[in-house]
Amino acid sequence: MRRTRREERAVTPRHGFGERFTDHMVMLEWTAEGGWAGRPRLLPYGDLTFSPAMAGLHYGQVVFEGLKAHRRQDGTLATFRPDAHARRFRQSARRLAMPELPEELFLEAVDAFVGRDGALLPAGDPTLSLYLRPVLFASEACLALRPARAYTFLLMGFVTGGFFSDRPDPVSVLVSRDFSRAAPGGTGQAKCAGNYAGAFLAQRAAAEAGCRQVVWLDPVERRWIEEMGGMNLFFVRGTGPSAELVTPPLTGTLLPGVTRDALLTLAAQRGYTVREERISVEQWRAQSESGVLTETFACGTAALVTPVGEARDGDERWLIGGGKPGAVTMELRDALSDLHQGRAADPHGWLRACAVSGEEATR
Ligand SMILES: Cc1ncc(COP(=O)(O)O)c(C=O)c1O
Numbered sequence: 001m002r003r004t005r006r007e008e009r010a011v012t013p014r015h016g017f018g019e020r021f022t023d024h025m026v027m028l029e030w031t032a033e034g035g036w037a038g039r040p041r042l043l044p045y046g047d048l049t050f051s052p053a054m055a056g057l058h059y060g061q062v063v064f065e066g067l068k069a070h071r072r073q074d075g076t077l078a079t080f081r082p083d084a085h086a087r088r089f090r091q092s093a094r095r096l097a098m099p100e101l102p103e104e105l106f107l108e109a110v111d112a113f114v115g116r117d118g119a120l121l122p123a124g125d126p127t128l129s130l131y132l133r134p135v136l137f138a139s140e141a142c143l144a145l146r147p148a149r150a151y152t153f154l155l156m157g158f159v160t161g162g163f164f165s166d167r168p169d170p171v172s173v174l175v176s177r178d179f180s181r182a183a184p185g186g187t188g189q190a191k192c193a194g195n196y197a198g199a200f201l202a203q204r205a206a207a208e209a210g211c212r213q214v215v216w217l218d219p220v221e222r223r224w225i226e227e228m229g230g231m232n233l234f235f236v237r238g239t240g241p242s243a244e245l246v247t248p249p250l251t252g253t254l255l256p257g258v259t260r261d262a263l264l265t266l267a268a269q270r271g272y273t274v275r276e277e278r279i280s281v282e283q284w285r286a287q288s289e290s291g292v293l294t295e296t297f298a299c300g301t302a303a304l305v306t307p308v309g310e311a312r313d314g315d316e317r318w319l320i321g322g323g324k325p326g327a328v329t330m331e332l333r334d335a336l337s338d339l340h341q342g343r344a345a346d347p348h349g350w351l352r353a354c355a356v357s358g359e360e361a362t363r
Pocket residue numbers: 066191227229230231232255256257258259260299300301302
């Protein structure tokens with residue numbers, strides 16, 4: 001299909017994940033005196049000015065979300081579970097003593113943005129999606145050590161072919177023994193900026209060890225697997241219809257992934273036994289080596305479902321499923337993308353259709 005010059009600019013493969021943004025953004029302010037200042041406003045994408053004393057910059061009162069809009073095979077656009085992302089956005093804000101954006105305003109912002117810039121998502125290329133980044137930060141110019149009294153909500157986005165590329169090549173991972181992502185009572189289950197800043201050094205250590213991603217362990221016993229970089233993890237035991245899936249439980253130190261939640265449902269629907277259960281690094285290695293554990297995959301909005309082919313823990317190294325993508329992994333990956341692209345029915349109402357200006361859409 002022929003793309004317009006504007007579309008070419010937005011989807012050009014020269015740009016990596018999150019490097020090039022679409023033409024608009026949505027904005028809404030909150031103050032302690034007035035609450036939310038009306039309804040989200042659609043504006044041209046552009047730089048902002050702020051005080052050097054902006055509280056979010058100093059004390060890290062910043063929460064964000066990541067969700068996607070896809071073009072379905074009938075040509076219409078739909079966002080995946082924006083209501084679940086709106087809920088998590090509120091929960092993250094609550095944890096950081098920030099105002100909670102009402103879900104209807106979050107959805108209104110999503111619809112306004114996708115309605116305007118969704119047209120950049122070309123038809124006929126199911127590998128592309130529109131990644132939406134809502135963010136809320138303390139914008140008050142004040143260095144008092146207390147929750148700020150003014151906040152700004154923004155929503156921006158970009159067209160992406162996927163976080164690791166659109167191909168499900170297995171990734172290698174390093175178990176982090178030196179760093180923890182979260183602590184009991186901390187902010188691990190909130191999607192706040194500081195969690196990511198604290199993870200970069202471990203991610204760099206993984207890269208230096210020749211691995212693509214870092215695997216986080218529980219911060220207390222440093223034994224139980226929690227998640228991988230910015231994705232949740234699933235482990236498959238056995239093969240065929242009797243395969244069972246295990247994912248670490250939401251202990252408060254993991255981010256409760258929207259994709260994780262969807263896959264628990266999709267896997268159960270396909271007849272697999274699914275369990276939220278702890279799995280230790282020792283079990284992961286021993287069971288991968290014995291062949292009891294056949295697959296491991298990571299899941300998240302940005303990279304969908306990504307097979308993990310090889311793991312490393314200090315001097316130990318092991319392959320999972322011979323280092324190849326497993327059948328259950330690929331089945332669930334396809335199930336999710338069939339849903340995104342409208343090739344499968346949506347019995348749970350996870351897709352929110354969006355009318356794009358200048359295009360016809362149905363809800
Ligand atoms: C730390 C972390 N874990 C898991 C996930 C996966 O969550 P979701 O499926 O909602 O994208 C993300 C991405 O948001 C993340 O940042």
